[in-house]
Amino acid sequence: MNYYLSLFLICFFLNVNGQETYYSSKDIAINTLIDGTLLVPNNTAKPKLAIIITDYGPTDRNGNQNFSNNNALKKLAESLTSKGIATFRYDKRIVKQILKKKIDAHITFDDYITDAISVIDYFKNEASYSEIYIIGHGQGSLIGMLAAKDKADGFISLAGTSQSIDKVIIEQIGAMDPTLIEATTKAFESLKQGKLTSEYPQALETIFRADVQPFIMNWMQYDPQHIIKSLDMPVLVVNGTKDLQVSVDEAKALKLASQKADLKVIDNMNHVLFIIEGDELENSKSYNESFRPISEVLTTTISEFILN
Template sequence: MKLKILIIVLLISMQSFSQEKTFSSEEVAINELIDGTLLNPNDNSKSALAIIIAGSGPTNRDGNQNFLQNNSLKKLAEGLTNQGIATFRYDKRIVKQIRKGKVDENIMFDDFVTDAKSVLDYFKEKDNFSKIYIIGHSQGSLVGMIAAKDNADGFISLAGAGQSIDGVIVEQVTKAAPMFTEDCERIFEILKQNKTTTDYPPALASIFDISLQPFMSNWMQYNPVEILKELDMPILIVNGTKDLQVSVDEAKSLKEASESAEIKIIENMNHILFTIEGDNLENSKSYNESFRKINPEVIETIVSFIH
């Protein structure tokens, strides 16, 4: 009797494993700077491909940083590929540089755009997919819409800002520490002239450290609304009501820039695509909680848009 039960348990386990494994995984080196993971559905048909671009900081292909492990982008990729859409997600170039102990101090926002274009060109040349969409998350939304302009079949913004980064930061500082608003505005005016300054409050050093200012100057020259107006392709804009970093108003600004764009506001979804039922403390803690599942509605929305 015990043997019979054991056999039944093993058969059930094998069946559930086969059901979950609906895709193959392949490591792909785009160039010496960019490595990533390609997931392909197992049905062998020529599917659409979604290229996933991570947000700000040294974010890897899975959506993680050194002390923030949530696997949000890995879960997004696997969720999409389980629904028949191939995905490619890659480490930002700075991730590889950190691993090698050789970080380029002169790295610019434009370098991230160059990398995204290289990924898109690589898969366009391979011609293994029916269509190629770019999904940009947070900072990756701006990177993605610039890269998508000439060569992609569609663009998806996840938690992407609707204004240039200086506007985003001034707004965030005004909410959190309004006593520094004038300092922020003053420093950004200097950066707009491609100049640097050491005259900033120590409390703002994480934003305006002298080593970061050239990158910030480069980044803030791009206005997402103006770029989105130029995209002649299907566009989907997604934001969550529990996003602590990018408000729903930002998504609405992007929508106003493109009459044909679709917009989806997902109730209780936060910045890293998790469902948050509680307060801001739960929200903040989730950034380092890899056990959480990705919000199912974001998967459904993207799959429906691409299909």
């Protein structure tokens, strides 16, 4: 064999640590709405599979959206597969719609649950995997625990909140401007009763726009603590101390709600799974810095949880 070809093949099958990373990659269309990427370790008969569900907004399979290009979920998938775990990560349905310029203005939170269940069912029917675990990041934590119930073998929450979304938003608004709490709470009370409202702080137009309210109304009916308590499977809750969006207290509350849950708090890890040694400016900038590696403690913690 040509010397340079041999050298290329050796380098291709080695990662930076000199460990073998033999796995295959395949793009799969679950249905007309959902596309994703499957990574499967070679020479492993019926490996365990981890399905990764993305965060809020038009987030793609790699964990990216406009002005936030970090590839965090792609790195997570590749790291887990290099440790012998098959992974599937997929674009939220809105991503495909944006690319095709055919956006459904009536997407609901329940649609994302339906999509996650479709993914689980696809791989259960394929019967190529010994166990199926769900990893939900951010909003994907709530979607994942709802989809995982009675279907998956284990569930992992990454930076998931412990409160319904209305309570999360009210808490965040209060931290920014306490004078908006009363009006924000009143607006959510209207949505809780199934009524759209035009009475809300104009500073919160992006949250309470008329076209967004039905989605929020659907989303806020779910209580993560109640749902995680109902999961009859191994559960792992993970959060980082440098997460600007979800505090460690949220992870602790999820842990307390589930007798089956283990909790791992990772020092200096932020919301997009990077280790941040500096200040909030470095933290914020990192969301768009794809050159950063994700936390090694994170990948070790998750892989040990799944494999053991």
